[in-house]
Amino acid sequence: MNEDKVLQKLGEHDKRFDRFDLGLVEVKRDVAEVKSDVKWMKDKLIRN
DSSP states (O other), X not given: OOHHHHHHHHHHHHHHHHHHHHHHXXXXXXXXXXXXXXXXXXXXXXXX
């Protein structure tokens, strides 16, 4: 296989996974928000 064909295949592969990666980024952001909320609640409980 020549290099151009390999790069073309990788390009197609990347396009397919772009949407998947964006989904992962969204999920990671949601998880981070939930974690910070939980931390805030714990701090509140500890102080009371």
